Amino acid sequence: MTYSILFEPTGNRLLCEESITIYEAARLAGLNLNSECGGKATCGKCRVRVAGNDLSAPTKSEIGCFSADQLANDWRLACCTIATNDVTVYIPTTSLIEEQVIQVDGVLDNLDPSQGVQLFSLKVPRPSLDDQLPDLERLTRVLNREHSIECVRANLPAIRSLSEALRAGDWRINVALRKDELVAAYPGPPLTPIGLAVDVGTSKLACYLVDLRNGQTLATKGVSNPQIAYGEDVMSRLSAVMIDQVNASKMQGEVIEAINSIADELCESQGLSQTDLLELCLVGNTAMHHILSGLPIHPLAVLPFVPALNLPLNVPASQLGLIAAPGARSYLPGPLAGFIGSDHSAFLLAADFGNSTQTRLGIDIGTNTEITLQIGNRIVSCSTASGPAFEGAHIRHGMRAAHGAIERIEIDEAGKIKFDVIGGGSPRGICGSGILDSIAELRSADIINGRGRFIVDKPGVVSRPNLHPYFELIPKVDGNREIIISQEDIDQVLLAKGAIRAGIDILLNSLDVSPHEINEVVIAGAFGTNLDAHNAVQIGLLPRIPINRIRAVGNAAGAGARMMLVSEEARLHAIDLAKKIEYIELTVSPDFNKYFANAVRLPAPLLT
């Protein structure tokens, strides 16, 4: 019997015909699990989470290695566990040797350094019986004299640390202020004022450590969102809460813990401490925003999909469980709608929507794809459930844009296949841009038809009785991993691109814009960066526009978060932008099905 092991959050998949350990399966699927003993059940490092009845019972080693609680929560050692049927295995970041390459750099660094939080280095005169002024007023007197700051508001946790800092630093301190409010006090010589910007994505968390004086990124890191264990897309996360309310606080706790852990690492990389973080800004889609903030999920999960609020939250970092300076605040821009989050408004801010007078289309492709069209003063947005195909999930040999992923494919006129692998070396799978390329190339080479069906007598198409035909991208020779494109893969991609294209067409139609009027298409996210614009038009993901008008901007949501972290002006601009945006709910659009049916087809190959 053939069964499949899907590894999350990497998206790697392995088809098995014989019983092998999950550790071995991961290796064959191209993943290197942590291990010191090489799979001999002694080091306890290859920890994964896997559930189901088709698994070997926990061994003695595993029982010795995990608490009862962990065992009940499906923790296993990969080297001790054998699956006998289809399973999904969740690999925590700590169990992976090779970290995923995750897109964390936006290209837009147009940051305005008019930050809200400032750090001052001061010498404060010590008190005496003739000068018994309290510590805070003593500090204020110096601030007033040296920096013309009138008064200091009392932030309790920050003030709790002031007295000790004054005395520990022998009355020489750094004080961080947000306008007239004390954020933190540190003893000793001058420090760098730092903050953290976070893009909380459904599948990944991207964190940026930023110098608040100039918006410069000091260090960055991206990891998988640990909530993936509760489902890979937004709807499955919301469902997990609907099934059991306690999952909301569990997911909240896990994402906060992950952010704290990255923040710790980033600060340490700069010789700083997490308690030096003076300000945070977090963006994300509406579900991530609500889970992160502990806002009620139910109204968001059911018709008519109502968020709790669309105002920004500006709350003590500690209220969310984030570790930072005692008086540090977390700024969470408001969601735009039930399915358009603050990550999209951060993207629009970074990509200068609202300011520009050009006609522009902004697309952030993910499991959920947000699309915004601007013409003149009007800005219209929608959100479409495109599924994870472009992120390499639900694709036979799909994977995220990580080391070993085929990101670019070309089939030349002789039928010869050329490809590029991220990080070089032998390919482990195909990521979104590679999948998009394959389909464009297969269509150009006339190997698939307009409905995406294989034409069975074409070269590379494998057609066996009782099996759907598939295309052999890399044959299994010389111990190579076989990589194929299945009919189901093509169907998944067509559904995804159909959903996105229908959204684009509905927006264009609603504002009466023709594709040739679009001055610029801005595509955000890892997928966009590797995207072959020509092929995106070729398969009809984008309307027919000159490809030099298509621009990839990387993680623009992260760039927008960094802007709002350091700049009050950027925050106000994002609020204004959000107010301007008109939202179209596609689930109630009477035309959606018509547009979708049209958009799901592959257009005739373009002449190049």
Add this chain to the structure above:
Amino acid sequence: MTYSILFEPTGNRLLCEESITIYEAARLAGLNLNSECGGKATCGKCRVRVAGNDLSAPTKSEIGCFSADQLANDWRLACCTIATNDVTVYIPTTSLIEEQVIQVDGVLDNLDPSQGVQLFSLKVPRPSLDDQLPDLERLTRVLNREHSIECVRANLPAIRSLSEALRAGDWRINVALRKDELVAAYPGPPLTPIGLAVDVGTSKLACYLVDLRNGQTLATKGVSNPQIAYGEDVMSRLSAVMIDQVNASKMQGEVIEAINSIADELCESQGLSQTDLLELCLVGNTAMHHILSGLPIHPLAVLPFVPALNLPLNVPASQLGLIAAPGARSYLPGPLAGFIGSDHSAFLLAADFGNSTQTRLGIDIGTNTEITLQIGNRIVSCSTASGPAFEGAHIRHGMRAAHGAIERIEIDEAGKIKFDVIGGGSPRGICGSGILDSIAELRSADIINGRGRFIVDKPGVVSRPNLHPYFELIPKVDGNREIIISQEDIDQVLLAKGAIRAGIDILLNSLDVSPHEINEVVIAGAFGTNLDAHNAVQIGLLPRIPINRIRAVGNAAGAGARMMLVSEEARLHAIDLAKKIEYIELTVSPDFNKYFANAVRLPAPLLT
């Protein structure tokens, strides 16, 4: 051997010559401990805390009744424990049948109802796919239309409760707002907006449940401050922290728990819940303020006695551990100095200092006595360590102003003693005003001289070899409890009155005011309410001024706290007042000893 058992927080004391249980000792000292079994070690109700080596070992009943933790923390059953030497026994409020009569009513109810928090009852239209406005903005739309409120700021804990309240109340809700910020949302029909004012005293907590619309007090309750177990005065509380830092958070936890428990009871008495509390205001001396807020104690405890701040704190109630509405805030007015707290500024606010142009003296008598003198635009304050004698502590048969306390004493010309007992019945001890009266009367009757020494041949004076002479106030006849005034009692009172009078004289001298220029003396606190003004002048506690200028105002600090609870204007007025006050540190006043030596003597009896 004679030994003494001191009961705290009531201050009752018993001298024992034979070994009796603490339960029995309490009864003889006039305290009724909780008990269902009458001292037979079966009900486990007579719980007390008592430590030391001179105690019987814990019995089986006690080991069965307490956890190991409780035993380690000196919990005992009074009926099982026998002391063989001097001990102090702490009685938790729950183990006392009769609660103390504690002064909670101020006489000043001049409250301005321009409160900051308002409660609105609204009907909100339900959302649909055509109207997906988020919950908060949906609410704002109605508030804007019906009450012209422009926007609602996002208070995260309050907003977390909004979505559920809207749906639970079928879109009919009460929303509490502080200006434009959501404080709470409650489903259903209109509610009463309530708040809590608290006077956190060193020895007692007085709580007032207040209707925020009109400042009306709905219910009040006073209990002992549970921190008494760490020492009865401010300095011993501070010392407890200096000895072990962990005592700071323990004391914080205990006072918060006590306030929560009273708040719960007060709310329940009105058919309301603690989570209905929309706003809190807490006043107290500087040490209580710092312990309550978790501010650092060390700089306050050592020279030069520097508080952390003197600005008001306006913090989420939850940040202090106080149970209230999700967005409720606690307002803590700033201390005036290291030993003059916000309870004194609350008193001055309630007693209309600052506004009045009269020359006035304000005195809040306690273990620490705060004194303020106003003339014209100048207001000068000082604080003096008067000790607890006027609260009945450190007095042989002293007790607080509770049921059974002698509060008024008269010795007529024939030498016959008349007295009034609080609550009637037979006397259990003497409270502060009774002690003051005794000394005035003893001096008038020429039974003591100007230095407070007994004149041994006078009637009532008992003089035995090797014993200090004492005055027999109530002889031990007919099973009555004997009540005496000892030489040590008189010394304690003279030290207390000397400290207070020295403070008054230093203030008068510093502003060049003669006693006859004082238009009014305002005395706050329980002691003041029962005070015989004539006797206060008679013993020289107050300068010689006409007694019709002396006014008792009860717990004016509580009245001031209620004013600041409901009125923004009162808060601003208190801040202005605090800014005006000049502080004199008596510990460094070169004249203090001279004034004190003079003030400690008893003046010649006045003719009445």
